[in-house]
Amino acid sequence: MPLKALDIYKLLPKKNCKECGDPTCLTFAMKLASGKGDVTKCPYLDEDAKVVLGASTRPPIQLVRVGVGELRFGVGDEFVLFRHEKTFYHPTALMISVSDRWTADEIRVQTRRVASDHLVRVGADLRLNGIAIRNDSGSPEAFGKAVAAVEETATHLPEVLMATDPAAQEAGLASCGHFRPLIHAATMETYPAMCGLAKKFGCPLVISAPDLATLSDLSKRCTAEGVARLMLDVSPSSLADYIPAATLIRRLAICRAQPEFGYPVFLDATRYGNQDTAIALGILKYASVIATETLPPATLRAALTLRQNIYTDPQKPIQMNPGLYPIGSPGKDAPVLMTVNFSLTFFTLQGYLESARVPCYMLIVDTEGLSVLTAVASGKLNETLVKESLKRFDVGSSVTHRKLIIPGYASPLSGRIEEETGWKVLVGPRDAAEIGEYLAQEWKS
Amino acid sequence: MTDGGSDWSGKIGEVVLGATAADGGTRKVSYRVGGDDDLPFLGGCTSGHRPLVAYEICDDPGLWPQIVRDYCGDLVNDPASWSKAAEREYGADLIRLSLTSTRRRGFSDFAALGKTVHDVLHATGLPLIIEGSNDPQIDSEVFQQCGEAGQGERLLLGTAEAGRYRSVAAAALAYGHGVIAQSPIDINLAKQLNILLKEIGVPLDRVVIDPYTGALGYGFEYSYSVMERIRYSALKGDQDLQVPMISAASDSLNIKEVREAEPAIRDEMAVRWEFYAALPAIVAGAAIVVVRHPGTVKALRDAVEKMWPGEVTANAAQGA
Numbered sequence A: 001m002p003l004k005a006l007d008i009y010k011l012l013p014k015k016n017c018k019e020c021g022d023p024t025c026l027t028f029a030m031k032l033a034s035g036k037g038d039v040t041k042c043p044y045l046d047e048d049a050k051v052v053l054g055a056s057t058r059p060p061i062q063l064v065r066v067g068v069g070e071l072r073f074g075v076g077d078e079f080v081l082f083r084h085e086k087t088f089y090h091p092t093a094l095m096i097s098v099s100d101r102w103t104a105d106e107i108r109v110q111t112r113r114v115a116s117d118h119l120v121r122v123g124a125d126l127r128l129n130g131i132a133i134r135n136d137s138g139s140p141e142a143f144g145k146a147v148a149a150v151e152e153t154a155t156h157l158p159e160v161l162m163a164t165d166p167a168a169q170e171a172g173l174a175s176c177g178h179f180r181p182l183i184h185a186a187t188m189e190t191y192p193a194m195c196g197l198a199k200k201f202g203c204p205l206v207i208s209a210p211d212l213a214t215l216s217d218l219s220k221r222c223t224a225e226g227v228a229r230l231m232l233d234v235s236p237s238s239l240a241d242y243i244p245a246a247t248l249i250r251r252l253a254i255c256r257a258q259p260e261f262g263y264p265v266f267l268d269a270t271r272y273g274n275q276d277t278a279i280a281l282g283i284l285k286y287a288s289v290i291a292t293e294t295l296p297p298a299t300l301r302a303a304l305t306l307r308q309n310i311y312t313d314p315q316k317p318i319q320m321n322p323g324l325y326p327i328g329s330p331g332k333d334a335p336v337l338m339t340v341n342f343s344l345t346f347f348t349l350q351g352y353l354e355s356a357r358v359p360c361y362m363l364i365v366d367t368e369g370l371s372v373l374t375a376v377a378s379g380k381l382n383e384t385l386v387k388e389s390l391k392r393f394d395v396g397s398s399v400t401h402r403k404l405i406i407p408g409y410a411s412p413l414s415g416r417i418e419e420e421t422g423w424k425v426l427v428g429p430r431d432a433a434e435i436g437e438y439l440a441q442e443w444k445s
Numbered sequence B: 001m002t003d004g005g006s007d008w009s010g011k012i013g014e015v016v017l018g019a020t021a022a023d024g025g026t027r028k029v030s031y032r033v034g035g036d037d038d039l040p041f042l043g044g045c046t047s048g049h050r051p052l053v054a055y056e057i058c059d060d061p062g063l064w065p066q067i068v069r070d071y072c073g074d075l076v077n078d079p080a081s082w083s084k085a086a087e088r089e090y091g092a093d094l095i096r097l098s099l100t101s102t103r104r105r106g107f108s109d110f111a112a113l114g115k116t117v118h119d120v121l122h123a124t125g126l127p128l129i130i131e132g133s134n135d136p137q138i139d140s141e142v143f144q145q146c147g148e149a150g151q152g153e154r155l156l157l158g159t160a161e162a163g164r165y166r167s168v169a170a171a172a173l174a175y176g177h178g179v180i181a182q183s184p185i186d187i188n189l190a191k192q193l194n195i196l197l198k199e200i201g202v203p204l205d206r207v208v209i210d211p212y213t214g215a216l217g218y219g220f221e222y223s224y225s226v227m228e229r230i231r232y233s234a235l236k237g238d239q240d241l242q243v244p245m246i247s248a249a250s251d252s253l254n255i256k257e258v259r260e261a262e263p264a265i266r267d268e269m270a271v272r273w274e275f276y277a278a279l280p281a282i283v284a285g286a287a288i289v290v291v292r293h294p295g296t297v298k299a300l301r302d303a304v305e306k307m308w309p310g311e312v313t314a315n316a317a318q319g320a
């Protein structure tokens, strides 16, 4: 629901200085209320008022940052319901839980693991985003200690403090408040105290309610308290309710129908007795932060890969710059292997070449990011492109031989490439995993 | 509060898989797939039917992922017993039989195919999907054999593609089966193929779209989005796309992450890799997902149970 002119007027500086182009603050407020004004025209608005008023100028889903320093992440700032309409911008953050019932040692081990666990895929470093500290004990003191144990172990790892009791939150924030952790969660009962804490430390705040109508009300109350960085926990009672709730919030937010829903969604994946399902649904359908238990290695890889897939830009595949790339320190008699500039292809082949320990060159030709088979099928990979690339990257002066190894899937092109370039073409294996064996057996310069 | 909800004019058509005795077949159950009139999981159980999990077996395990051969042991040498295990132990909703023997150079033992289909139908009461040859030279004979062996059972025969759909369509029409129409990750090609099938007399209530699914991390994002687009266009009213979808990320068990996993977690990796592509495919609109590791079947059935509002069993198997 848009704010009324008088509500807006209350937030304006009331200087009546006319710098916004309106004669008075009140007329400016009326213009904003009708959706025709631009809040940024008033130079004297404080930050919070700007955010509260900015529903019409800010992105339909507020960008919310958690943490400080290099590991800080931002979520929200999304514009579409389906990734094919444009893209999803800010990948879901995965936060791994520790409990304040654990010993300090257990907490440290887990924290260290979260800080170091990562995997590299397609040249991108995929990692977990932080720690969710849970107040299972009910004791503020135990919670404060648990937070301190995490802090000691990894100072700048983003955190979400999960405690329903404001006293426990306060105990936790005492040791990490200025590192901007996410506070989880304010409810209809606790929001005045939780808003107070969020404002005191400048932290983002998750709000939680059993149904969307209450959540909408709570969201308005918290913004009225002056908290501008919110996240929404719809706390569905079952996973069957998650997709409808999260989709509805996203729809209402992006059409700006209800600015109180214009915040990122938080999902506690541990509540449903089927964590993998909750994680997958969260990644696919609009969860910006997911709290989970420890992820076994297989789940970790699969979940991070799904997240990477869903959050890549559908309009442009991740591409490499075309060129001649040395592997090891190739001499003039080293083999030259041709492939496409789709980064998945590049990194897959590169990985196998590195483990094969045969110094060589990779000739990357510009297929506009298409994989080998796709490029062959669409005609983007052809003899002219190969000829131009050999010339453009001056491959002939890096090696003395004139032999080019092409991917097995490009074998239909071998004759034409040979004719067009004058290089002798060797058809390599289809599967890059076999490249080491192939080079060992077949390569003679 | 407004619900900001969707207002669709289209609806996904229904396709029946498997024929029970009442319909002249011998299946214990038959399924209706499709029927949805909203985006997946938004319409509740009033719209559409529970997604189904198919377990895929083959008749020539030499061409099957090593990890499945290790896990299933001797079963892989006997499609009939394997299909029985899929039904009783793995908990599959239906079976997909991939006739890998036809991929061998110079394959000519067509009669053996008919026998395999017959044996599998005898061993399991579940509806059957058949993945035939992929060589136009032998298509006609292969599909003829399978179609005939499964006459009256309402099989789902695959795969029709833009360049080769006549043989499979002819067998489906002659023996009363459905057809899988596969196109490479492209909504327009999916539509075109359905039009081609319609033109030669295959009604769309016998067609299931396979938009081609790349493995997780190996093209899955394209497949996910093309499924979302097909579903969306169908709901918007494009009648040629108003058919259910099937998704099989068949390469999942051959990828690097699975092949190179530590032995202690290799099975778990295989299951998670299939799961994290199949569940998203369901969320994007697939009515049937196909997997190859037995462990994935249970994981997916549990997931669907959690996501499906109300009684799962009530929606599971409605008689045709």
Ligand code: B12
Pocket (backbone or CB within 6 Å): A317, A337, A338, A339, A340, A342, A344, A345, A348, A349, A369, A370, A371, A372, A373, A374, A375, A376, A377, A378, A405, A406, A407, A408, A409, A428, A429, A430, A431, A432, A433, A435, B183, B184, B185, B186, B189, B212, B213, B214, B215, B218, B219, B220, B222, B251
């Ligand atoms: C994702 C995908 C797409 C994406 C594009 C993704 C991209 N960036 O390329 C989209 C949706 C855009 C697409 C489009 C098309 N696609 Co497509 N696509 C795929 C899919 C599912 C995965 C491709 C992939 O990412 N592979 C992974 C990479 C790493 O593989 P790779 O590049 O081949 O590299 C491997 C090997 O070649 C080898 N290797 C690589 N380089 C080298 C070098 C040397 C020297 C050696 C030895 C080895 C080697 O190592 C790698 C790992 O083993 C495949 C199916 C499949 N499983 O391959 C179909 C597939 C390739 N597509 C296909 C087709 C037909 C098309 C289209 C023509 C259809 C259409 N819509 O018009 C278009 C063409 C593109 C266009 N019009 O511009 C067909 C090709 C059929 C054929 N055999 O020719 C396939 C096989 C699907 C099918 N079965 O129908 N596609």
Ligand code: SF4
Pocket (backbone or CB within 6 Å): A012, A013, A014, A015, A016, A017, A018, A019, A020, A021, A022, A023, A024, A025, A028, A041, A042, A043, A044, A045
């Ligand atoms: S610029 Fe700001 S303070 Fe000045 S009149 Fe406009 S609204 Fe009031």
